[in-house]
Amino acid sequence: MTNEMFKKEAFKKSVKDNVKFLYRKTIEEATQEQIFQAVSYTVKDVIIDNWLATQKAYDEQDPKIVYYMSMEFLMGRALGNNLINLCAYGEVKEALEELGFDLNCIEDQEPDPALGNGGLGRLAACFLDSLATLNYAAYGCGIRYHYGMFKQKIQNGYQIEVPDNWLKNGYPFELRRPEYAKEVHFGGYVRVEYDPEKGGNKFIHEGYQAVKAIPYDMPITGYDNDVVNTLRIWDAEPIVDFELDSFDKGDYKKAVEQENLARNIVEVLYPNDNHYAGKELRLKQQYFFVSASLQAAIAKYKKKHDDIKKLYEKVTFQMNDTHPTVAVAELMRILMDEEGLGWDEAWEVTRKSVAYTNHTIMSEALEKWPIELFSRLLPRVYQIIEEINRRFILEIQAKYPGNYEKIKKMAIIYDGQVKMAHLAIAAGYSVNGVARLHTEILKNQELKDFYEMMPEKFNNKTNGITQRRFLLHANPLLADWITEHIGPDWITDLPQLKKLAVYADDEKALQEFMNIKFKNKERLAKYILEHNGVEVDPHSIFDVQVKRLHEYKRQLLNILHVIYLYNQIKMHPEMEFYPRTFIFGAKASAGYATAKKIIKLINSVADVVNNDASINGKIKVVFIENYRVSNAEWIFAAADVSEQISTASKEASGTGNMKFMLNGAPTLGTMDGANVEIVEEVGAENAFIFGLSSDEVINYENNGGYDPNVIYNTDEEIRQVLMQLINGTFSSDTELFRDLYDSLLNTKNTDRADRYFILADFRSYADAQKRVEAAYKDEKGWAKKALLNTAHSGKFTSDRTIQEYVDDIWHLDKVIVRKK
Numbered sequence: 001m002t003n004e005m006f007k008k009e010a011f012k013k014s015v016k017d018n019v020k021f022l023y024r025k026t027i028e029e030a031t032q033e034q035i036f037q038a039v040s041y042t043v044k045d046v047i048i049d050n051w052l053a054t055q056k057a058y059d060e061q062d063p064k065i066v067y068y069m070s071m072e073f074l075m076g077r078a079l080g081n082n083l084i085n086l087c088a089y090g091e092v093k094e095a096l097e098e099l100g101f102d103l104n105c106i107e108d109q110e111p112d113p114a115l116g117n118g119g120l121g122r123l124a125a126c127f128l129d130s131l132a133t134l135n136y137a138a139y140g141c142g143i144r145y146h147y148g149m150f151k152q153k154i155q156n157g158y159q160i161e162v163p164d165n166w167l168k169n170g171y172p173f174e175l176r177r178p179e180y181a182k183e184v185h186f187g188g189y190v191r192v193e194y195d196p197e198k199g200g201n202k203f204i205h206e207g208y209q210a211v212k213a214i215p216y217d218m219p220i221t222g223y224d225n226d227v228v229n230t231l232r233i234w235d236a237e238p239i240v241d242f243e244l245d246s247f248d249k250g251d252y253k254k255a256v257e258q259e260n261l262a263r264n265i266v267e268v269l270y271p272n273d274n275h276y277a278g279k280e281l282r283l284k285q286q287y288f289f290v291s292a293s294l295q296a297a298i299a300k301y302k303k304k305h306d307d308i309k310k311l312y313e314k315v316t317f318q319m320n321d322t323h324p325t326v327a328v329a330e331l332m333r334i335l336m337d338e339e340g341l342g343w344d345e346a347w348e349v350t351r352k353s354v355a356y357t358n359h360t361i362m363s364e365a366l367e368k369w370p371i372e373l374f375s376r377l378l379p380r381v382y383q384i385i386e387e388i389n390r391r392f393i394l395e396i397q398a399k400y401p402g403n404y405e406k407i408k409k410m411a412i413i414y415d416g417q418v419k420m421a422h423l424a425i426a427a428g429y430s431v432n433g434v435a436r437l438h439t440e441i442l443k444n445q446e447l448k449d450f451y452e453m454m455p456e457k458f459n460n461k462t463n464g465i466t467q468r469r470f471l472l473h474a475n476p477l478l479a480d481w482i483t484e485h486i487g488p489d490w491i492t493d494l495p496q497l498k499k500l501a502v503y504a505d506d507e508k509a510l511q512e513f514m515n516i517k518f519k520n521k522e523r524l525a526k527y528i529l530e531h532n533g534v535e536v537d538p539h540s541i542f543d544v545q546v547k548r549l550h551e552y553k554r555q556l557l558n559i560l561h562v563i564y565l566y567n568q569i570k571m572h573p574e575m576e577f578y579p580r581t582f583i584f585g586a587k588a589s590a591g592y593a594t595a596k597k598i599i600k601l602i603n604s605v606a607d608v609v610n611n612d613a614s615i616n617g618k619i620k621v622v623f624i625e626n627y628r629v630s631n632a633e634w635i636f637a638a639a640d641v642s643e644q645i646s647t648a649s650k651e652a653s654g655t656g657n658m659k660f661m662l663n664g665a666p667t668l669g670t671m672d673g674a675n676v677e678i679v680e681e682v683g684a685e686n687a688f689i690f691g692l693s694s695d696e697v698i699n700y701e702n703n704g705g706y707d708p709n710v711i712y713n714t715d716e717e718i719r720q721v722l723m724q725l726i727n728g729t730f731s732s733d734t735e736l737f738r739d740l741y742d743s744l745l746n747t748k749n750t751d752r753a754d755r756y757f758i759l760a761d762f763r764s765y766a767d768a769q770k771r772v773e774a775a776y777k778d779e780k781g782w783a784k785k786a787l788l789n790t791a792h793s794g795k796f797t798s799d800r801t802i803q804e805y806v807d808d809i810w811h812l813d814k815v816i817v818r819k820k
Helices: 007-023 032-061 079-084 087-097 103-108 118-134 242-246 252-267 278-304 306-315 327-338 343-353 371-377 377-401 404-410 420-427 435-445 447-451 468-474 476-486 493-505 509-534 557-572 593-610 627-639 656-662 675-682 694-703 706-716 714-721 738-745 756-776 779-791 798-810
Strands: 065-069 139-143 150-155 160-161 182-186 189-195 200-206 207-221 228-238 315-320 353-358 368-370 418-419 431-435 456-458 541-546 580-585 619-624 641-644 668-671
Touching: 007 032, 007 087, 032 103, 032 228, 065 160, 065 278, 065 656, 079 087, 079 103, 079 207, 079 468, 087 103, 087 641, 118 139, 118 207, 118 447, 118 468, 118 798, 139 278, 150 315, 182 189, 182 593, 182 668, 189 377, 189 779, 200 327, 207 252, 207 420, 207 541, 228 252, 228 278, 242 353, 278 306, 278 315, 278 327, 278 371, 306 315, 306 327, 306 343, 315 327, 315 343, 315 798, 327 343, 327 353, 327 377, 327 420, 327 675, 343 353, 343 368, 343 714, 368 371, 371 377, 371 418, 371 557, 377 404, 404 447, 418 420, 420 627, 431 435, 431 619, 435 447, 435 456, 435 627, 435 675, 435 694, 435 738, 447 619, 468 476, 468 656, 468 714, 476 509, 476 779, 493 779, 509 619, 509 627, 541 627, 557 593, 557 619, 557 656, 557 714, 557 756, 580 627, 593 619, 593 738, 619 779, 627 656, 641 656, 656 779, 668 675, 668 756, 706 738, 706 756, 714 756, 756 779
Parallel strands: 065 139, 065 315, 139 228, 315 353, 353 431, 431 456, 541 580, 541 641, 580 619, 641 668
Antiparallel strands: 150 160, 182 207, 189 200, 207 228, 368 418
């Protein structure tokens, strides 16, 4: 890195100056957290030079910009990632060592920005990294949640949600930009008056509540190219702090109403929406950031361009799932009500400007809003959606005369609900799935009618991950080893990893590869001892399932199999058994009772198994608290086995599967999501595949024919495992896990017994686990499998995914940033 600031002496002086300036302390007196802030401000100084140069390049070259709109951006810690992308990590590490500090400890002071939850938000973060690294102009658009989702504490085995106050010490990498504030309106009514100039009606929104949207910009550094793009997250502030008149009259409630309206919008990610107030808040959040982002994008466009009708030539909006799809109607509103376009002109611009990514096959996750709520909260936007719907139904009728079934399945407004996915598909110029299997299921099942009517819109973009965070930063030992063997080009060209395949039979290379894995397992074992108080053996097989907790991801299958193994060892203490450590990490949504009960079950099983001296430590079960990007990096690097065991046809893609693969962990999984493509790349002999196929699952769902009670009644060992849920083995309260037991066998609490085919796949899963054990015992054979997983992970970089979006959907221009 040539930047003067990263020359050791200059860097050290800057850090010392920052400590003095920020805290009135000498560097010897500063806390680790204060050192983190001081180092971050020094790094930010360099970034801002590049950020200014990038903005200048955008101004001069006028590239087309993608606005990536997402409710979540799960960024992970910024300091280490920025240093890596600035190619200054080594220099800074050395400089800090000379000051008496360890960069790893300093990085540990940074909170994970609480702006996301699961794969959807982490994907958005990887995409921003790739866009900047590939020299494309992009803004991420989201919300500055003050408390994110929640910080997960495990108390007595239960998940407890506590506020994740990640902003409490200030966040050094953000920049408040009040000069770009926008106003967002809720509620009220729409007055119509005739406009003689236009010769038509004018719609005026009145009686609304207003909130000020204040942008905070976070820099997104590209790798070694001086590009710095922007993640713009919106905070909400009241338009007036207090209505003093109301306050004087003693109406305290009205006086703080404005304050509360603003505060509530940005307080938490995904407020619990199993009640009306939660639903309303969620819709407010979505409209809030979408409206502010669109207003800002159009204002930016108009600085350099006069013709709003050509907006789509310079701007494209990618809607990440259904959450931001209100963008369709809001863009229409701005174009008609504020820019003065007629309906047809506005529609022409809108349908060339918006594109939609579908992230789910689960139809219940495709957002639908009650008309009553939507029309009351967003009256003008609702009017526009009604008109889009009316015209869309005419199109359906023209294509399928007399076919009312089509209208029922495809209308945007139907059965008292506004269907957001339908709005996105009707308006968008592109609709993409996120893995090949997922896209095929959308085309042939969930969105079949739309695909038949407009097949040209549909395309697949298999997800990817950034190797810069999930290998270069997360696993420095392996990254260095790879660079020694094939050079550094893989950092921006991941398919280069194929060159590692020549080492698959090289005993020395395999030994080195597995030594690195072992060191990473020791690092994670230390973390587990510190955080869980459980001693785990790094010589055991680290079998890992980390992801959001959802029934379709089948953490329940995993823990039931652990119970089964425990029973086997208890009954046959003499049996050969390779020691296993089963590692779980997962947050359950605050209102998702079944998911939270599964967490309790995992911890209850852990309590029994980990404390049973008779099994001699052959099985350990660990639930890692507060799973997030920063501990995920260590977990992926240390895993031996990657559990990707969702019910086939339910997982859209998955990206954890790719992170495990990149770090040399073979997949134990179903043929679901991107697992299909992983197996294609690495070969079935280097993965452990089990279970029903997606076609078999879909067939059972559509035509019946599956009864879990047959398995329960005929398989004694499975029956024993299920009985242990309710006979006091894992809790003195025999009713505690009754709902989980019932969900597998009857319809007391669910619409079908064993909805996710856990018992159907149980034996196949247990057999696959036996194959894992046999393979692991063959040290050389296992090392070869692990190495080949890394060597064949090149396809799964987000750089490839982004290039496909650019080539097929966005059509962006590369920008060259030249600093003075």
